Amino acid sequence: MSRTRRTKREIITAKMEKLDQQINSLQKKTVALQDEQDKLAQELREAEAAEKKAAEQAEQKELLRLIKKSGKTVEEVREFLEKQ
Numbered sequence: 001m002s003r004t005r006r007t008k009r010e011i012i013t014a015k016m017e018k019l020d021q022q023i024n025s026l027q028k029k030t031v032a033l034q035d036e037q038d039k040l041a042q043e044l045r046e047a048e049a050a051e052k053k054a055a056e057q058a059e060q061k062e063l064l065r066l067i068k069k070s071g072k073t074v075e076e077v078r079e080f081l082e083k084q
Helices: 008-070 074-083
Strands: none
Touching (some): 008 074
């Protein structure tokens, strides 16, 4: 059985090909991770918008509760606020 020795050039070329494969693999993983990051960023924006809307609705309910509790009509409150 004879073994053929690879030349230095062949060894270096094989190493470079292996590195190219690893780079390609990492690039694919990077793209997938960036897609996941973009998706999560969109979910975060949606969650923040929903929280803001819920806070505004809670404030509106609280104002309505206070107006009802005061016994004033909406028109009376409006006139009061316009004078301010």
